[in-house]
Amino acid sequence: MSEIPSQPPILQAKDLKHSFGEGEARSTVLQEISLELKAGETCSIIGPSGCGKSTLLYLLGLLDKPDSGEIKINQRLVSEASEMERTAIRNELLGFVFQFHFLIRELTALENVSLPLRKAGDSKKDATLRAEKLLVDLDLVDKRHRLANKLSGGEQQRVAIARALATSPAIVLADEPTGNLDARNSNKVFDLLVQSAREEGSSIILVTHNPDLAERADRCLPMLDGRFEE
Numbered sequence: 001m002s003e004i005p006s007q008p009p010i011l012q013a014k015d016l017k018h019s020f021g022e023g024e025a026r027s028t029v030l031q032e033i034s035l036e037l038k039a040g041e042t043c044s045i046i047g048p049s050g051c052g053k054s055t056l057l058y059l060l061g062l063l064d065k066p067d068s069g070e071i072k073i074n075q076r077l078v079s080e081a082s083e084m085e086r087t088a089i090r091n092e093l094l095g096f097v098f099q100f101h102f103l104i105r106e107l108t109a110l111e112n113v114s115l116p117l118r119k120a121g122d123s124k125k126d127a128t129l130r131a132e133k134l135l136v137d138l139d140l141v142d143k144r145h146r147l148a149n150k151l152s153g154g155e156q157q158r159v160a161i162a163r164a165l166a167t168s169p170a171i172v173l174a175d176e177p178t179g180n181l182d183a184r185n186s187n188k189v190f191d192l193l194v195q196s197a198r199e200e201g202s203s204i205i206l207v208t209h210n211p212d213l214a215e216r217a218d219r220c221l222p223m224l225d226g227r228f229e230e
């Protein structure tokens, strides 16, 4: 009987190292981090403040370059690609929920969620329909015409999640996406992320301080001082 070939990982990171600062002030934040993520897999990263979780997500999201090591997305070596290629990959394959959510304050909730779809070439009507569906799923549909800066912290966080999911990205990188939410909404948002991953075949890397949520991922990677613990 022939074996079904296993799918190659959607994301591979090998021996990533990263430092900040110059000369005496230089400090190593990531030391030899390696990680493989399968298509459709949900992986959580948990660890104390300052251990390098956001730094790692920035590297994996091609927002910063590692000092050394390799990142492959869809088998393609992207850590050394040009800025133009990296931007194209970000727009096409990645969705971000930032720790400090970075919505566009002067746009409404609906406009914020529609924006990545409009950038990807969707018509205004299609983008609006998709954005409205996500806002319904996140219990925000009645606030869709409110400006982002007139929403509560937790509401803004849910808009940021809807925005990250809008284009059905291959990989969602979520940094503390439930940090501002109460227990009920944390669970709801987590379920939505996982459910959307299943539906769309997306993979998720989720940074969280919440051990209950971390354990609900397919895999949990505890991190300490710039490394994954054994």
Ligand SMILES: Nc1ncnc2c1ncn2[C@@H]1O[C@H](COP(=O)(O)OP(=O)(O)OP(=O)(O)O)[C@@H](O)[C@H]1O
Pocket: 020, 021, 029, 047, 048, 049, 050, 051, 052, 053, 054, 055, 056, 099
């Ligand atoms: N741009 C920067 N310049 C200098 N140092 C930085 C920079 N960004 C992060 N650091 C330092 O790198 C270390 C790791 O930061 P990082 O934000 O990755 O931590 P974290 O694990 O995400 O923490 P938290 O759980 O508090 O969000 C910290 O000591 C931080 O001060």
Ligand SMILES: [Mg+2]
Pocket: 053, 054, 055, 099, 175
């Ligand atoms: Mg962080």
